Amino acid sequence: MKLSKKLLKALNAQINLELASAYLYRAMSHDMKNLALHGYAKWLDKQYEEERQHAFKIISYVEDRDGVVDFDAVAGVGKHYGSPLDAAKDSLAHEEKMSASIRDLFRLAREEGDIETELFLQWFETEQVEEEVNARDNVAGFEKAKDCEGLLYMFDAHLGGR
Ligand SMILES: [Fe+2]
Ligand SMILES: [Fe+2]
Numbered sequence: 001m002k003l004s005k006k007l008l009k010a011l012n013a014q015i016n017l018e019l020a021s022a023y024l025y026r027a028m029s030h031d032m033k034n035l036a037l038h039g040y041a042k043w044l045d046k047q048y049e050e051e052r053q054h055a056f057k058i059i060s061y062v063e064d065r066d067g068v069v070d071f072d073a074v075a076g077v078g079k080h081y082g083s084p085l086d087a088a089k090d091s092l093a094h095e096e097k098m099s100a101s102i103r104d105l106f107r108l109a110r111e112e113g114d115i116e117t118e119l120f121l122q123w124f125e126t127e128q129v130e131e132e133v134n135a136r137d138n139v140a141g142f143e144k145a146k147d148c149e150g151l152l153y154m155f156d157a158h159l160g161g162r
Contacts, residue, residue, distance in 0.1 A: 003067045004112045010105050011062055011117075012070045017101060018055035020075045022048050024094060027077040028087045037152075039160030040084050040138075046162055047091075054124070061120050084156075085142040092135035099128040 003011070029044035062069050081087040102124045109117035138159070145151035 001114070001116075003062070003065045003117070004114065007108055007112050007114055007117060008062070008067045010108050011058055011067070012072070014101060014105055015055050015058045015062070015069060016072050016074060017098065018051050018058065021094065021098060022051035022055065023074055024077050025051060025091070028081055028091065031081040032084060032087065035082075035084070037084055037156045039156035039158065040087075043138075043159040043162045044087075054127075057123075061117075065116070083142075083146075084152075085139070085146055088135065088138040088142045092132070092139050095128065095131045095135045099132060102128055 025044045025048040029041045029048060032038075032041040032044060059069050081090070102121065106118065106121045106125060109121060141155045141158075142152075145155045
């Protein structure tokens with residue numbers, strides 16, 4: 001069965017969002033390096049790699065289903081992060097948006113009666129739960145460390161162990 005036009009369009013949009021996520025995390029990592037927060041920067045580099053893999057997974061799936069990937073322009077980041085708490089908060093908000101978008105995609109697959117895509121998206125549903133947990137933990141950690149250099153140093157080192 002071929003992917004429906006609607007579903008193919010939505011999968012293309014998700015590929016684009018995953019690539020934009022990768023871009024965002026790499027930009028955050030860059031800003032954290034400039035703040036000498038090398039642990040969080042390393043954590044964000046791994047996140048960049050994960051998001052790239054998410055995009056790759058969907059690209060491969062579209063190819064397996066004989067669909068065409070558009071490779072549209074990826075949105076810019078448009079800001080710099082002056083503190084790790086600022087980056088962590090934005091990454092949590094971003095992951096919540098990504099979860100919503102995966103959920104919409106899942107619902108569309110169900111509407112279109114595309115069981116294979118529904119099953120394919122299950123992995124992403126589970127992954128998003130984990131992504132939100134990690135992002136929330138980072139916000140909590142940097143919140144605690146915001147008035148204490150020693151705690152910040154420790155939490156940054158902890159994130160570097162990812
Ligand atoms: Fe992702
Ligand atoms: Fe993510």
